[in-house]
Amino acid sequence: xxxxxxxxxxxxxxxxxxxxxxxxxxxxxxxxxxxxxxxxxxxxxxxxxxxxxxxxxxxxxxxxxxxxxxxxxxxxxxxxxxxxxxxxxxxxxxxxxxxxxxxxxxxxxxxxxxxxxxxxxxxxxxxxxxxxxxxxxxxxxxxxxxxxxxxxxxxxxxxxxxxxxxxxxxxxxxxxxxxxxxxxxxxxxxxxxxxxxxxxxxxxxxxxxxxxxxxxxxxxxxxxxxxxxxxxxxxxxxxxxxxxxxxxxxxxxxxxxxxxxxxxxxxxxxxxxxxxxxxxxxxxxxxxxxxxxxxxxxxxxxxxxxxxxxxxxxxxxxxxxxxxxxxxxxxxxxxx
Amino acid sequence: xxxxxxxxxxxxxxxxxxxxxxxxxxxxxxxxxxxxxxxxxxxxxxxxxxxxxxxxxxxxxxxxxxxxxxxxxxxxxxxxxxxxxxxxxxxxxxxxxxxxxxxxxxxxxxxxxxxxxxxxxxxxxxxxxxxxxxxxxxxxxxxxxxxxxxxxxxxxxxxxxxxxxxxxxxxxxxxxxxxxxxxxxxxxxxxxxxxxxxxxxxxxxxxxxxxxxxxxxxxxxxxxxxxxxxxxxxxxxxxxxxxxxxxxxxxxxxxxxxxxxxxxxxxxxxxxxxxxxxxxxxxxxxxxxxxxxxxxxxxxxxxxxxxxxxxxxxxxxxxxxxxxxxxxxxxxxxxxxxxxxxxxxxxxxxxxxxxxxxxxxxxxxxxxxxxxxxxxxxxxxxxxxxxxxxxxxxxxxxxxxxxxxxxxxxxxxxxxxxxxxxxxxxxxxxxxxxxxxxxxxxxxxxxxxxxxxxxxxxxxxxxxxxxxxxxxxxxxxxxxxxxxxxxxxxxxxxxxxxxxxxxxxxxxxxxxxxxxxxxxxxxxxxxxxxxxxxxxxxxxxxx
Numbered sequence: 112x113x114x115x116x117x118x119x120x121x122x123x124x125x126x127x128x129x130x131x132x133x134x135x136x137x138x139x140x141x142x143x144x145x146x147x148x149x150x151x152x153x154x155x156x157x158x159x160x161x162x163x164x165x166x167x168x169x170x171x172x173x174x175x176x177x178x179x180x181x182x183x184x185x186x187x188x189x190x191x192x193x194x195x196x197x198x199x200x201x202x203x204x205x206x207x208x209x210x211x212x213x214x215x216x217x218x219x220x221x222x223x224x225x226x227x228x229x230x231x232x233x234x235x236x237x238x239x240x241x242x243x244x245x246x247x248x249x250x251x252x253x254x255x256x257x258x259x260x261x262x263x264x265x266x267x268x269x270x271x272x273x274x275x276x277x278x279x280x281x282x283x284x285x286x287x288x289x290x291x292x293x294x295x296x297x298x299x300x301x302x303x304x305x306x307x308x309x310x311x312x313x314x315x316x317x318x319x320x321x322x323x324x325x326x327x328x329x330x331x332x333x334x335x336x337x338x339x340x341x342x343x344x345x346x347x348x349x350x351x352x353x354x355x356x357x358x359x360x361x362x363x364x365x366x367x368x369x370x371x372x373x374x375x376x377x378x379x380x381x382x383x384x385x386x387x388x389x390x391x392x393x394x395x396x397x398x399x400x401x402x403x404x405x406x407x408x409x410x411x412x413x414x415x416x417x418x419x420x421x422x423x424x425x426x427x428x429x430x431x432x433x434x435x436x437x438x439x440x441x442x443x444x445x446x447x
Numbered sequence: 448x449x450x451x452x453x454x455x456x457x458x459x460x461x462x463x464x465x466x467x468x469x470x471x472x473x474x475x476x477x478x479x480x481x482x483x484x485x486x487x488x489x490x491x492x493x494x495x496x497x498x499x500x501x502x503x504x505x506x507x508x509x510x511x512x513x514x515x516x517x518x519x520x521x522x523x524x525x526x527x528x529x530x531x532x533x534x535x536x537x538x539x540x541x542x543x544x545x546x547x548x549x550x551x552x553x554x555x556x557x558x559x560x561x562x563x564x565x566x567x568x569x570x571x572x573x574x575x576x577x578x579x580x581x582x583x584x585x586x587x588x589x590x591x592x593x594x595x596x597x598x599x600x601x602x603x604x605x606x607x608x609x610x611x612x613x614x615x616x617x618x619x620x621x622x623x624x625x626x627x628x629x630x631x632x633x634x635x636x637x638x639x640x641x642x643x644x645x646x647x648x649x650x651x652x653x654x655x656x657x658x659x660x661x662x663x664x665x666x667x668x669x670x671x672x673x674x675x676x677x678x679x680x681x682x683x684x685x686x687x688x689x690x691x692x693x694x695x696x697x698x699x700x701x702x703x704x705x706x707x708x709x710x711x712x713x714x715x716x717x718x719x720x721x722x723x724x725x726x727x728x729x730x731x732x733x734x735x736x737x738x739x740x741x742x743x744x745x746x747x748x749x750x751x752x753x754x755x756x757x758x759x760x761x762x763x764x765x766x767x768x769x770x771x772x773x774x775x776x777x778x779x780x781x782x783x784x785x786x787x788x789x790x791x792x793x794x795x796x797x798x799x800x801x802x803x804x805x806x807x808x809x810x811x812x813x814x815x816x817x818x819x820x821x822x823x824x825x826x827x828x829x830x831x832x833x834x835x836x837x838x839x840x841x842x843x844x845x846x847x848x849x850x851x852x853x854x855x856x857x858x859x860x861x862x863x864x865x866x867x868x869x870x871x872x873x874x875x876x877x878x879x880x881x882x883x884x885x886x887x888x889x890x891x892x893x894x895x896x897x898x899x900x901x902x903x904x905x906x907x908x909x910x911x912x913x914x915x916x917x918x919x920x921x922x923x924x925x926x927x928x929x930x931x932x933x934x935x936x937x938x939x940x941x942x943x944x945x946x947x948x949x950x951x952x953x954x955x956x957x958x959x960x961x962x963x964x965x966x967x968x969x970x971x972x973x974x975x976x977x978x979x980x981x982x983x984x985x986x987x988x989x990x
Contacts, residue, residue: 125769136789156789158796160804188800191793211801240798259798285794294743308743316608316740329790347786357744368773372786391786397770413770422789445769 125446129167129176133157135437139193140427141204149430150218151176152206153442154190162186164193164208166218169444176444181221187211191241197248199429207268209241213256215268231256231264231273243286248335250292257284263297265309277312279305288333288341290356298328298343304354318359319352321345332376335428337383340400344373344388351376351388353400366398368411374421375436380428385412387434389421395436395445415445451487458489458628459520461649465642467632468492468615469566473574473581474626483574483581483626490524492562492633527563530554531570562633565613568741569606579605584620585627591620592638596631608740619643623650908979912972915964917942919975923983925956933958936982940975941965 137154148168155163166182169175188210196205204218205226213229232238239260247253252269263284265274280299287297293309302321308314321328327346334340340363342353351366351373371391379385379397389395396411415436423437426447433444454472462470474486559567574582580603584591596604596618597611604610604618610631617636620629621643630646837851840858907922921933930949937944937960944962951957 125767134789136793156793158792158800160800187804188797189793191797210797211804240801242794242798283794283798306740306743310742316743329787329794346791368775374787374790395770396773410775411773413768414773415770420789446767447770 124174127169127174127176127444129153129178129442131155131165131440131442133163134440135442136422137190137193137208138423138425138435138437138442139195139206140425140429140435141195141206142197142199142427142429143195143204150195150204151435151442151444152193152195153437154186154193154208156189158189160187162189164190164206166206166223167442176442182218182223184216184223186214192243194244194246196251197246198251207244207246207254209244209256211240212238213241213244213254213266213268227268227271229266229268229271231266231276242284243330245288245295247289247292247295249289253289253292255287255289255295257287257297259283261299263287263295263307265295275309275312277307277315279307279315282327285327285329286331288331290333290338290341296331296333296341298331300325300327302326302328304328304331304341304343306356316359318356319343319354319362320360330376332378332386334378334383334386336378336381340378340383342376342378342386344376347372349373349390349392351386351398353386364400364409366396366400366409366411368396368408369394371420375424377424377426377434379431380426381431387424387426389417389424389436389438391420393417393419393421393438395421395424395434397434397447417441417443454487455489455521455524456517457650458487459491459517459524461628461646462489462491462630463520464645464649465630465632466491467617467630468562469631471566471569471629472623472626473629474624475585476573481576483576483585485570485572486626488524488566488569489520490527490563490566491520492566493560494523494563526554527559527567528570530559531567561613562615564741565606565609565615568609571741572606574605580618580620581627581629585622588622590643591618592643593618594635594637619646621647908976908983910972910976910979912964912975917962917964917972917975919958919960919962919979921956921958921960921979921983923956925951925954929956929983930958932982933960933979936978937962937975940978942975 131153133155134157135153136156137152139152141150141152143150148170151167151169153165153167155165157163162185164184164186166179168177168179170177186208190208190210192209194207196207206216206218208214208216215226215229217224217226230238239258239262241256241258244254244256247255252267253274254266254268256264256266257279258264261278261280261282261284262276263279264276266272267274279297280301280303282300284297284299287295289295290306294306295309296304296306296318298304302323302325303317304319305315305317326348328343329346331341331343334342339355339357340353341356342351344351349367349369349372351369352362353364353366355363366386366388369388369390369392371393373388373390375389377387379387384400385397386400387395387397393416395415395417397413398409398411401409417436417438418441419438421436421438423435425435427433427435430444432447434447436443436445458470458472462468469488469490469492471488472486473483476482476484572579576582577586580591580593593599593604594617597607597614597616599607599610610616610618614633615631616634618629618631619642620627628646628650636642833848833851836855840851840855909918909920911918919937923929934944941964942962943965944960946961948959949956
């Protein structure tokens, strides 16, 4: 199962493909870099217990992606999200995954060590499955997880303890995103986007509700370059809803040029107006959210056509010139 | 400044006369025609005991009360105003310091009551003509009385959430000078013209209010209106009529411009524009936010480093990029029924996989409380089958699944044993019957041994032949080598057997052979039977 991974194809100039033996879903780009090598973690999607996380090395000079058989490990069921420690000063890469628990792994050059397995249930050795999580960039000891049990849990991962657990929604919470050290937002199957401030845990503010009641919101992305904006996607919808947190309820823009449902969104790491999306129509689109929406809606700036439904989009500050996408069993890095 | 001071005193007087919580004067912006912004106000609600810089001074003043009550109130309002300004400036600084150093303000946010927060956050609002309660009041030029402000739809009263948090229930607005005044109270007060008249009298009866700080002279309409106001101070009715005309004029004139400026304000706007608004102390078009949310926003805007994407990004046609300029070309068409397959699996199926595993682990523990909570269809199906099973299996009283499975295993074992014993009972019964027959036969045999043999073996050998397929059934007393002899006899008759079943119970052999005739040797069923009879019969005799 390990060495799985031997195929990586290099193509001329502007994109690189890695082919995995299994369908890929989760993906994360490491903020640390050793010369020109960069680590990318990919998680398999197999509808069985045994799943796999592989650590790949991307070489920007040779435009090649190589698997590291030593840095490949099992994960129980598919990881719902992967993310690296956002603070590059940490000596070893730390990777987090969500699924049955929040798990942290330490990535060394040739080995992987589990650091912790965080379970928020005091009463039992099981906790409700996690749909996603977000690592707080300003306060890297904080990770927020979202769960199907309607709660969000804020972890102090350095101490390995729950900082707080909030009943965030009426239904499953699907995604969570930090805006500030103590402010986060979440989306849910109840169709709402809510903003929370850890200074006042009793209250949350609904800043958006899906137009058809109970249309679940699936993913959420907070624009780290301009915190006024966040974007969310709806179930079975080709729309990307862009929200301005100062004027709740009414989205500032609805981006609807995908010809199929949208699966993933990622804000540009070095621009405050650009967002990339991937959909069932196999397209990755880059949008520039305009100051004023025209009457005919907003057209994307540029597009890329992949070979199959795009399930994942990553646009990392560590590698702002490359957008990572996952479709089928392939992971591609696209030059922006 | 004196004019402003005067306005504030007037507002104070009016709001105190009816003992409401606050008064606000919304003025038409001099820079953005048609937009109403916070100009001044007076806070008359409850305050918290203060513990900040000026605590001592303040306490003295509070003790004095009486005549200086006005001063204390005005001071408080001014402090709120200062706090707002300091927060606005704080929101401008882009540091990562979680506790930014605010310019010294007498108050800090922690000192504020909910109603004060409401009052303070109101300063961040602005309304275009027709927007929100103030905008509409101005557009219609009437008195608006809202007695359920905290429950109102946000379209009717955009600050309803905010009002709820501050328990403000009743809000009254009417046009006043170049703008309008708003009064609010934390009680439900039904509309009453006396109250409106009382405030209006207080506000309009003093002529000096015409001196206003807001410079609106640039707009001739405003000047006209101003004049009208001054000329008609004594006659409220006439004032209203004139003002209505005047405002209608203003409205018409402002409509186009107003629309434009509204859109610009409401749309994304550049970041700079927003910051300017905050810095200028008039906030942005915030609607439907509560005071806490306002804090959240301030906190968020503290750090928004703004960068721009390099030029390379914009030239997406350049060969370096994997992306090409967007054109409306065909992608894979969406297939409604199976959209977002993987994403949905990740969000819905994967958690269920974990839960299912959890269910089984729990079963092993014998702890099944949690199962009631699971909504998984599969688990439900399984549960349903378990309930069917529990109806079939006699249980020992315990109701959990583990016990049920144990019961089922026990029950099956019991049933198996019963089947076995019944079968063997039945066989021995059969044999007993046969033995009975044998005894009869034997008794007969004692009279006529040859008859006995004939009868017995003709009964026990059946041969049926359909073309070349021959089925032989033999039942006889078992002895060594008998089967071998049967097969010898068969091969001498050119019969090739292809399936043999045999069993022996209580010394009686039952043999079923299916065979084929190898060639047309003319062996008939009768010949075969006779041959086999000889094999069995000869030996029988010997026995």
